[in-house]
Amino acid sequence: MAKKASKEKVIKAAVELFNVQGFSGTSVRDIAQKAECNVALISYYFRNKQGLLEQLITDFLEGYTAVIEVQVDKALSEEDKAYDCLLQAIWNVLVYQQKRPHLARFVHREITLDTTLVRELMSTYLAKEKHLFSTLLKKGYSNGEVYDLPDEFFLIQLKGMLNMPFLHPQYIREVYHLMPHDSTFLDKYFSQLAQWIGVHFKEKTVS
Amino acid sequence: MAKKASKEKVIKAAVELFNVQGFSGTSVRDIAQKAECNVALISYYFRNKQGLLEQLITDFLEGYTAVIEVQVDKALSEEDKAYDCLLQAIWNVLVYQQKRPHLARFVHREITLDTTLVRELMSTYLAKEKHLFSTLLKKGYSNGEVYDLPDEFFLIQLKGMLNMPFLHPQYIREVYHLMPHDSTFLDKYFSQLAQWIGVHFKEKTVS
Amino acid sequence: MAKKASKEKVIKAAVELFNVQGFSGTSVRDIAQKAECNVALISYYFRNKQGLLEQLITDFLEGYTAVIEVQVDKALSEEDKAYDCLLQAIWNVLVYQQKRPHLARFVHREITLDTTLVRELMSTYLAKEKHLFSTLLKKGYSNGEVYDLPDEFFLIQLKGMLNMPFLHPQYIREVYHLMPHDSTFLDKYFSQLAQWIGVHFKEKTVS
Amino acid sequence: MAKKASKEKVIKAAVELFNVQGFSGTSVRDIAQKAECNVALISYYFRNKQGLLEQLITDFLEGYTAVIEVQVDKALSEEDKAYDCLLQAIWNVLVYQQKRPHLARFVHREITLDTTLVRELMSTYLAKEKHLFSTLLKKGYSNGEVYDLPDEFFLIQLKGMLNMPFLHPQYIREVYHLMPHDSTFLDKYFSQLAQWIGVHFKEKTVS
DNA sequence: CATGAATGAGCCTTCATTCAT
DNA sequence: GATGAATGAAGGCTCATTCAT
Numbered sequence: 001m002a003k004k005a006s007k008e009k010v011i012k013a014a015v016e017l018f019n020v021q022g023f024s025g026t027s028v029r030d031i032a033q034k035a036e037c038n039v040a041l042i043s044y045y046f047r048n049k050q051g052l053l054e055q056l057i058t059d060f061l062e063g064y065t066a067v068i069e070v071q072v073d074k075a076l077s078e079e080d081k082a083y084d085c086l087l088q089a090i091w092n093v094l095v096y097q098q099k100r101p102h103l104a105r106f107v108h109r110e111i112t113l114d115t116t117l118v119r120e121l122m123s124t125y126l127a128k129e130k131h132l133f134s135t136l137l138k139k140g141y142s143n144g145e146v147y148d149l150p151d152e153f154f155l156i157q158l159k160g161m162l163n164m165p166f167l168h169p170q171y172i173r174e175v176y177h178l179m180p181h182d183s184t185f186l187d188k189y190f191s192q193l194a195q196w197i198g199v200h201f202k203e204k205t206v207s
Numbered sequence: 208m209a210k211k212a213s214k215e216k217v218i219k220a221a222v223e224l225f226n227v228q229g230f231s232g233t234s235v236r237d238i239a240q241k242a243e244c245n246v247a248l249i250s251y252y253f254r255n256k257q258g259l260l261e262q263l264i265t266d267f268l269e270g271y272t273a274v275i276e277v278q279v280d281k282a283l284s285e286e287d288k289a290y291d292c293l294l295q296a297i298w299n300v301l302v303y304q305q306k307r308p309h310l311a312r313f314v315h316r317e318i319t320l321d322t323t324l325v326r327e328l329m330s331t332y333l334a335k336e337k338h339l340f341s342t343l344l345k346k347g348y349s350n351g352e353v354y355d356l357p358d359e360f361f362l363i364q365l366k367g368m369l370n371m372p373f374l375h376p377q378y379i380r381e382v383y384h385l386m387p388h389d390s391t392f393l394d395k396y397f398s399q400l401a402q403w404i405g406v407h408f409k410e411k412t413v414s
Numbered sequence: 415m416a417k418k419a420s421k422e423k424v425i426k427a428a429v430e431l432f433n434v435q436g437f438s439g440t441s442v443r444d445i446a447q448k449a450e451c452n453v454a455l456i457s458y459y460f461r462n463k464q465g466l467l468e469q470l471i472t473d474f475l476e477g478y479t480a481v482i483e484v485q486v487d488k489a490l491s492e493e494d495k496a497y498d499c500l501l502q503a504i505w506n507v508l509v510y511q512q513k514r515p516h517l518a519r520f521v522h523r524e525i526t527l528d529t530t531l532v533r534e535l536m537s538t539y540l541a542k543e544k545h546l547f548s549t550l551l552k553k554g555y556s557n558g559e560v561y562d563l564p565d566e567f568f569l570i571q572l573k574g575m576l577n578m579p580f581l582h583p584q585y586i587r588e589v590y591h592l593m594p595h596d597s598t599f600l601d602k603y604f605s606q607l608a609q610w611i612g613v614h615f616k617e618k619t620v621s
Numbered sequence: 622m623a624k625k626a627s628k629e630k631v632i633k634a635a636v637e638l639f640n641v642q643g644f645s646g647t648s649v650r651d652i653a654q655k656a657e658c659n660v661a662l663i664s665y666y667f668r669n670k671q672g673l674l675e676q677l678i679t680d681f682l683e684g685y686t687a688v689i690e691v692q693v694d695k696a697l698s699e700e701d702k703a704y705d706c707l708l709q710a711i712w713n714v715l716v717y718q719q720k721r722p723h724l725a726r727f728v729h730r731e732i733t734l735d736t737t738l739v740r741e742l743m744s745t746y747l748a749k750e751k752h753l754f755s756t757l758l759k760k761g762y763s764n765g766e767v768y769d770l771p772d773e774f775f776l777i778q779l780k781g782m783l784n785m786p787f788l789h790p791q792y793i794r795e796v797y798h799l800m801p802h803d804s805t806f807l808d809k810y811f812s813q814l815a816q817w818i819g820v821h822f823k824e825k826t827v828s
Numbered sequence: 829c830a831t832g833a834a835t836g837a838g839c840c841t842t843c844a845t846t847c848a849t
Numbered sequence: 850g851a852t853g854a855a856t857g858a859a860g861g862c863t864c865a866t867t868c869a870t
Contacts (some may be wrong), residue, residue, distance in 0.1 A: 006834080016282040024232040028861060032336040038835050043862060109319045112312060112374055122381045130382050151382050154397040156300075159369055164367030167319055171366075174329045175337050178357050192360040196403060213851090235844060245852050250845060420830090434735040439645040443866060452831050453672055457866060510818055519733060536795045544796050553657045566797050567813040570727040573792075574785030581733055582781075588743045589751050590773050606774040611818060627855085649840060661854050663840060835867080840862080844866065 004021065005015055007045050009035040013176055014052055023110055024190035028181060053110070054117060058106045059182030061125035067092035068132045075139050083201050087194055088161065094186055097166040101181055104166040146201050154200075167196070214252050216242040221259055226309035230260055230317055260317070260325060267307070267314045268332035274299035275339045282346050289347030290408050292402055296343065297369065301393055303372040311373040331345055337362060353408050361407070369401055421459050423449040428466055433516035437467055437524055467524070468531060474514070474521045475539035481506035482546045489553050496554030497615050501608055503550065504576065509581040510598055515595055518580040544569060560615050568614070575607055628666050630656040635673055640723035644674055644731055667828055674731070675738060679719070679793040681728045682746035686706035689753045696760050703761030704822050708815055710757065711783065722802055723806040751776060767822050773822075782814055 017026040028049050032039040043171035046052035048204035068089045111118055111126075125166040133155055140146045165172060169180040179185055220241035224233040235256050239246040253259040273298045282292035304311040318325055318333075331333060340362055346357045376387040386392055427448035431440040446453040460466040472546075482503045489499035511518040526534055547569055547607050555563045579586055583594040593599055634655035638647040649670050662751040667673035689710045696706035718725040732739055732747075742824055754776055761767045786793060790801040 022229065022231060022301065022320055024229060025320070027859075029859085039861085040836080041861075044833075051374045074843065105319060109316055111378070113229055113232070115379060116375070120379065122378065126378060126382050150400075151395075152385065152410055155378060155383075156371070156383060156396075157403075159378075160371030161364055161368045162362070163369070168367075170325070171318070171319060171333060172363060174326065175333050175857065176363060178359065178363075182398060188358075188360055189363075192358075192364065196364075199406065235843075236842085246844085247853080250864065251851080256844065345849080436643065438643060439734070441863075443863085453865085454832080454867080455830065457829080462864065472767065479658030523730055523733045525792070527643055527646070528791060533795065534793070536792065540792060540796050544786060565809075565813075566799065567809055570785070570797060570799075570806055570810075571782055571792060571813060571817075574781045574789075578777070578785070582736060584739070585732070585743065585747060585780075586777060588740065589747050591779060592773065592777075601773075602774055603777075604686060606772075606778065610778075648838080650838085658839085661842075661857080662855060663856075670840065831868105831870080833868090833870100835865105837864080837866105839859095839863065843858080844856105845858105846856080847854090849854100 006035065006037045006041060010042055010045060010052075011036060011056065014104045015056060015106060017107040018053075018056070023106070035037075037091055047065065056103065056116075057107050057121065058125075059112065061121060062104050064093065064096060065125055065128050067096045068129060072132045072135050075136055080143050080145065082136055082143050083145045086133075086136045086140065086197070089133070090158075090197075091190055091195060093162050094165075095165070098181060098186055101166060101169060104163075105169060108158075108163050108167040110198075127157075133158065140201065144202075148200070148202055158197075165189060190203075211241060213242070213244050213248060217244060217249055217252060217259075218288060220264065222263060222307075222309045223238070225260075225263070225313040225317075230313070250262075259325075263310065264317065264324075265329065267310050268328060271300065271303060272412060274303045274336050279339045279342050282343055287350050289353065290352045291344045293340075293347065293404070296340070297365075297400060297404075298382060298397055300369050301372075301397060305371070305388060305393055308376060312368075312376060314383055315370050315374040317342050318354065323414050346386075351409075355407075357407055363384055365404075368403075400411065419452050420449065420455060421618045422604070424451060424456055424459060424466075425470065429470060429514075429516045429520060431469070431549060432467075432520040432524075435519070451500050458555050464531075470517065470537065471521050471531075472522065472539075475535060477508065477540055479542050479546065481510045482543060486546045486549050489550055494557050494559065496550055496557050497559045500547075500554065502613070504572075504607060504611075505604055506603055508579075511577070512595060512600055514585060515580060519576075519583060520561075522577050522581040543573075548571065554615070558616075562614070564614055575610075579603060627656065627658045627662060631658060631663055631666060631673075636677060636721075636723045639674075639677070639727040639731075644727070659699060666779050669755065671738075674730070677724065678728050678731065680726050680740065680744075682742060685717060686746055686753065688717045689750060691752045693756050696757055701766065703757055703762050703764050706767045707754075707757045707761065707818070710754070711779075711814060711818075712811055714783050715786075718784070719802060719807055723791060724789060725784075726790060729784050729788040750780075754779065761822065765823075769821070769822055779818075782817075786810060788823055793805065 002016075010031060014026070014031045017030055017034060020135050021030075028039055032042060040047070042052060046055060071085040071089035071092065074088075075082045078085075098101045111121060137146070137150055137155075165180045165185070172178050172180045172185075180189075221233070221238045224237055224241060228237075235249050237247055239249060249259065253262060277297065278292040279297035281295075282289045285292075292384075309387060318328060319389070344353070344357055345351045358369075372387045372392070379385050379387045380394075387396075424550040428440070428445045431444050432450060435444075442456050442535060443453055445466075446456060449596075456463070456466065460469060485503035485506065489496045492499075525535060551560070551564055551569075554560045579594040579599070586592050586594045586599075594603075635647070635652045638655060642651075649660055649663050652673075653663060655797050663670070667676060683791060692706040692710035692713065692799070695709075696703045732742060757799060758767070758771055758776075762770045786801040793799050793801045795807075801810075
């Protein structure tokens with residue numbers, strides 16, 4: 001009865017270790033030990049250490065883009081709500097990451113490498129993310145909600161702000177003594193972000 | 208004279224490989240091969256693979272904080288120039304990183320790990336960086352240049368924006384088809400950043 | 415009815431894989447995959463991978479010696495037919511192997527190892543094979559069919575010739591462009607062999 | 622002083638182990654232990670376990686064909702000596718193998734597998750061996766030394782006889798109680814072989 | 829009968845490092 | 850200062866096998 005739901009335990013252990021030590025800094029033996037399972041089981045479940053990596057990352061990014069897409073769909077169906085939907089999408093992304101901080105940090109870090117996997121992820125999930133946010137802005141512009149259509153640098157900086165607290169939680173914790181995983185942190189971080197975005201929109205109705 | 212400057216070659220090779228594959232994803236043999244030198248020489252120069260890592264990171268962060276400090280000193284000695292010095296400090300940091308993009312990416316990535324080295328770096332260089340920017344803002348506030356003293360979230364987001372293009376150059380390149388290592392990129396990125404900062408200051412005089 | 419005869423499928427798969435990759439170069443998973451059955455089933459049928467090996471080899475050698483023994487019995491019961499029986503025994507052995515070329519190659523190869531299994535096989539089947547051929551020659555000598563009793567070197571070379579085409583079919587195919595599994599190949603090979611043997615006998619009556 | 626000439630020790634250990642257990646039945650740890658060296662050293666010397674295999678086999682076959690080629694050159698340069706050269710070539714091959722019995726057995730066994738390495742060896746060394754013997758026979762025929770040119774089956778059987786005692790030494794030892802590595806064995810085996818060949822030649826002058 | 833999860837041992841290879849030269 | 854041989858540890862992975870179902 002001790003050995004149940006091993007696959008979940010492996011994933012949990014892997015995420016925590018990858019978060020701390022990085023992917024190539026973590027051995028499958030480390031994972032197996034933390035998950036209290038046999039080493040061979042990891043290959044059995046995920047074919048590879050690489051297979052485990054890919055599953056973790058794609059699962060994360062799948063959900064990541066999903067919570068944005070929800071708002072895009074909404075913005076396209078309803079009228080004059082692009083701004084609200086944009087803010088909600090941002091909020092969703094922040095919450096999504098805060099709910100799985102280990103995984104988020106690990107994925108964002110791993111994506112800074114130059115591997116073929118990363119290139120594939122770029123052309124699917126990250127390109128999609130950009131497209132979704134871009135769609136929201138364009139809708140807001142065509143709605144007349146926004147003064148002038150923000151350029152790509154706006155999107156790039158938005159992207160940076162969305163991920164920063166989850167890629168650098170330790171920095172925030174040790175240098176600023178703030179807790180990026182607290183709900184109060186997220187509230188303030190979001191309001192600051194919303195304020196920055198609001199500059200571009202005519203009527204700011206921050207929730 | 209031909210085979211001289213091996214140490215420089217090792218550093219160059221290491222930085223490039225770490226940039227692409229990460230630190231623990233790169234073997235000393237890889238480095239030695241790329242630097243066209245003997246493997247043992249790396250241990251000879253840097254005592255360790257870890258020693259090489261530390262030297263690269265501290266060298267980078269040393270220079271990184273230095274280009275900020277210059278402007279802080281200036282702001283403290285001259286009157287009513289905190290805003291200009293802040294912008295100049297930001298510009299300096301951007302240029303500093305753009306001049307050594309491989310190293311910058313690698314260092315920023317490595318700092319997202321949970322090692323004892325990273326904790327040490329946090330409490331020295333990164334804490335100092337925060338202190339420097341904080342000093343600039345406070346000086347601006349005491350000068351009456353700024354409406355209200357921005358809180359820590361402003362600093363956190365500033366930090367994110369400062370490093371983002373150098374930690375995610377591939378993202379910018381492949382998703383946005385922009386060249387983070389071009390000078391035009393830096394100009395636009397900086398002006399966008401300055402605009403964001405300018406909101407907090409009374410008289411915006413972007414250069 | 416569809417998934418029946420799994421045991422036969424396992425044997426077939428094992429023989430083919432052992433033939434190509436050798437015994438220790440083949441994993442039970444390879445076999446299970448090729449036989450389209452579960453891995454555990456192999457242990458279930460044969461107790462062991464080793465058990466499978468032993469069954470394959472002994473089955474082969476059992477039949478191998480049997481087709482010789484038939485002719486020995488005949489030679490001992492009838493008069494003045496040792497020579498004919500010898501040739502017929504040789505023919506039987508060649509045909510027997512040609513009918514199961516994969517198994518033959520694999521067994522002959524495996525027998526060149528120094529395992530305890532091989533030593534046991536030596537002292538039973540191979541010793542018996544020698545004894546049978548020896549008996550045929552002695553009968554022929556006592557019958558006066560043969561000039562002088564061939565010594566053991568004759569038997570050794572006979573043995574080599576009997577197995578050679580089935581141990582080295584690839585050699586014959588790729589170097590000589592002959593097809594050891596064709597019936598025409600066997601005819602010619604046999605006639606050449608018979609000619610060599612005939613030198614020792616007084617009246618050659620090759621069929 | 623304990624660790625010297627390690628490469629030779631590795632080769633010796635490998636040959637002996639491969640001889641007994643086969644290539645894939647032998648682990649590099651077995652070899653390292655027998656050679657009293659570190660495991661990593663094997664990869665260091667031969668890049669691979671496979672690299673070790675290839676070096677052993679090609680070295681063997683290189684020498685194998687060389688001792689035949691010597692006699693072919695001689696036969697082509699001198700007159701009416703094809704028969705003598707053929708016998709001498711055969712003798713050379715037998716002696717060559719007897720001098721390195723472990724290696725010979727291992728190589729001949731490994732060549733019965735269906736690997737890409739084997740196919741390469743076939744098309745170089747084994748095809749060359751056939752060509753050399755074929756050349757000798759043709760020269761003998763054009764010299765008028767031989768009645769009729771023996772066909773390919775003669776060559777195949779010759780090949781079988783040349784290698785048989787070295788591929789199956791254990792068989793000869795345990796079933797026939799003969800010592801294939803004794804010089805007396807080789808003398809008798811050769812004379813038997815020469816007698817068989819002599820049938821095809823007009824004037825037999827066995828040395 | 830048949831399966832899939834799970835195991836411990838072992839596989840080959842590469843690792844960072846040392847040391848005699 | 851620089852090298853290549855050598856090392857022990859660890860790497861990821863596959864192995865034959867077992868067992869509950």
